[in-house]
Amino acid sequence: MTKPRVLVSDKLSETAVQIFSDRGIDVDFKPDLGKDKDALLAAIGDYDGLAIRSATKVTEKLIGAADRLKVIGRAGIGVDNVDIPAASRRGIIVMNTPFGNSITTAEHAISLMLAVARQIPAADTSTRAGKWEKSKFMGTEITGKRLGVIGCGNIGSIVATRAIGLKMHVLAFDPFLSDERARDLGVEKVELDELFTRSDFITLHTPLTDKTRNIIDAEAIGKMRDGVRIINCARGGLISEADLAEALRSSKVAGAGIDVFETEPATENPLFDIPNVVCTPHLGASTAEAQENVALQVAEQMSDYLLRGAVSNAINMPSITAEEAPVLKPFVKLAEVLGSFVGQVAESAILEVEILYDGMTANLNTKALTSATLAGLIRPQVADVNMVSAPIMVKERGVIVSEVKRDKSGVFDGYIKLTVKSANQTRSVAGTVFADGKPRFIQIKGINLDAEIGRNMVYTTNNDAPGIIGILGTTFGSNGVNIANFQLGRNRPGGDAIALLYVDDPVPEHVLNKVREFPEILSAKPLVFDV
Numbered sequence: 001m002t003k004p005r006v007l008v009s010d011k012l013s014e015t016a017v018q019i020f021s022d023r024g025i026d027v028d029f030k031p032d033l034g035k036d037k038d039a040l041l042a043a044i045g046d047y048d049g050l051a052i053r054s055a056t057k058v059t060e061k062l063i064g065a066a067d068r069l070k071v072i073g074r075a076g077i078g079v080d081n082v083d084i085p086a087a088s089r090r091g092i093i094v095m096n097t098p099f100g101n102s103i104t105t106a107e108h109a110i111s112l113m114l115a116v117a118r119q120i121p122a123a124d125t126s127t128r129a130g131k132w133e134k135s136k137f138m139g140t141e142i143t144g145k146r147l148g149v150i151g152c153g154n155i156g157s158i159v160a161t162r163a164i165g166l167k168m169h170v171l172a173f174d175p176f177l178s179d180e181r182a183r184d185l186g187v188e189k190v191e192l193d194e195l196f197t198r199s200d201f202i203t204l205h206t207p208l209t210d211k212t213r214n215i216i217d218a219e220a221i222g223k224m225r226d227g228v229r230i231i232n233c234a235r236g237g238l239i240s241e242a243d244l245a246e247a248l249r250s251s252k253v254a255g256a257g258i259d260v261f262e263t264e265p266a267t268e269n270p271l272f273d274i275p276n277v278v279c280t281p282h283l284g285a286s287t288a289e290a291q292e293n294v295a296l297q298v299a300e301q302m303s304d305y306l307l308r309g310a311v312s313n314a315i316n317m318p319s320i321t322a323e324e325a326p327v328l329k330p331f332v333k334l335a336e337v338l339g340s341f342v343g344q345v346a347e348s349a350i351l352e353v354e355i356l357y358d359g360m361t362a363n364l365n366t367k368a369l370t371s372a373t374l375a376g377l378i379r380p381q382v383a384d385v386n387m388v389s390a391p392i393m394v395k396e397r398g399v400i401v402s403e404v405k406r407d408k409s410g411v412f413d414g415y416i417k418l419t420v421k422s423a424n425q426t427r428s429v430a431g432t433v434f435a436d437g438k439p440r441f442i443q444i445k446g447i448n449l450d451a452e453i454g455r456n457m458v459y460t461t462n463n464d465a466p467g468i469i470g471i472l473g474t475t476f477g478s479n480g481v482n483i484a485n486f487q488l489g490r491n492r493p494g495g496d497a498i499a500l501l502y503v504d505d506p507v508p509e510h511v512l513n514k515v516r517e518f519p520e521i522l523s524a525k526p527l528v529f530d531v
Helices: 014-022 037-046 060-065 084-089 102-118 120-128 154-165 179-185 192-198 218-223 241-249 288-308 325-345 366-378 389-396 468-478 509-516
Strands: 005-008 026-029 049-052 071-074 093-095 146-150 169-173 201-204 228-232 253-258 277-279 350-359 400-406 414-422 426-433 439-444 447-452 456-463 483-490 496-503 521-528
Touching: 005 014, 005 037, 014 026, 014 288, 037 060, 049 288, 060 084, 071 288, 084 093, 093 288, 102 120, 102 154, 102 201, 102 228, 102 253, 102 277, 102 288, 146 154, 146 192, 154 169, 154 179, 154 389, 169 179, 169 192, 192 218, 218 241, 241 253, 325 366, 325 414, 325 426, 325 439, 325 521, 350 366, 366 389, 366 400, 366 414, 389 400, 439 496, 447 483, 447 496, 456 468, 468 483, 468 496, 468 509, 468 521, 509 521
Parallel strands: 005 026, 005 049, 049 071, 071 093, 146 169, 146 201, 201 228, 228 253, 253 277, 350 400
Antiparallel strands: 350 414, 414 426, 426 439, 439 447, 456 496, 456 521, 483 496
């Protein structure tokens, strides 16, 4: 039997390379190959596995040339250098190591905060130049100051506890942070605008998604206290660099510590010429301990998959054994869709999650199904989440998760029902898998219906009354939105009603706002599903 072959195209620990060899895998260690697109493209067809860090860009073109490739392993959490949809289409598993560098990144954020507060890099340069400019580098204490943490998950919560140890008062914004978890951490949970207006320092620890891109821009900075200091060790693109540069020049923002940039490697940037900024070249995970941890993890994970078929920490595939896969796979997709539905329509912090497994679904691997549900639930906020990391992230946020199993109770052989309690309301959605293997909604808000899952949809709620379809059709049609199909449901004549509209492309927000202007329409939410 031919041994699997793995290419290591970035700088990984030699111990990790040895793990591949010890496990019986042929490994080629070429740490500079990832920087040479053409050479990597020519070589990739000979390998079953590709182990990378951030230097290698796994593009659709590269994946197209990877005829043998079965798994891509990213030593670290960020997979924005991998075209995941292209990999998924080719059946290539993408793995990461989501928790190996959490402490290291949190410590770097604290280090930048202290360096910015005391202007240490500039003072060091001045002193080495033979100057003695004590009055020029007047700093500020962090003791007693308010630190605003945007994103209080794994890394953000570590930063919060470290800051509390430094006698700071921590404000935290995170849609999934429960009151109980906030109390356990010792932070004050606030909304984003309040965090902006009250914080002396702000640090970002949230992934880059459509919702978080430019979360700090000119408008956000305008809400902040004069003299605020901003730290970003999370992702480039969370801050509008041009807006931050202007705010620094005007002294609205007193200083910034930036480890990540919109374009990397960052050889030019509007922040580089501003004296009250500390810049580092994406060093958040750059400690010997973190590099070793993530490298060893990715080597073990890739070896397990290539030799035994075991899948762990996969971004685009659930952790399912080979024996379970044929039956479980369509229900995993159903679970993800149910979670994604609630995650996209939720408007406040989630407190409790109950997953009901009815009939034959109660006899499946419900641990995998629950993990898939949770991954779908929080993926709209945390793009890098997977079935392994989702339960941990939900637990860290203090969300209570429960499973209920029962014998068949209705017309379906088996179905899954998700009920989510948030600060303001309770939402429920149920679905099943038909003979064609495709997931379907069978109940939303207690209203029965039979609805396929479309890639782009719009979900509306309204009081049951004549003319709703006319309102939606006329508004969408006059704004160039094509409705391919729709499903309606109501609990009783004149009662609560819902509509699911299938559209060709995502509906622009300004069109949805026009729909929301009609008093008959209670809400209109865009939905996107990976189908």
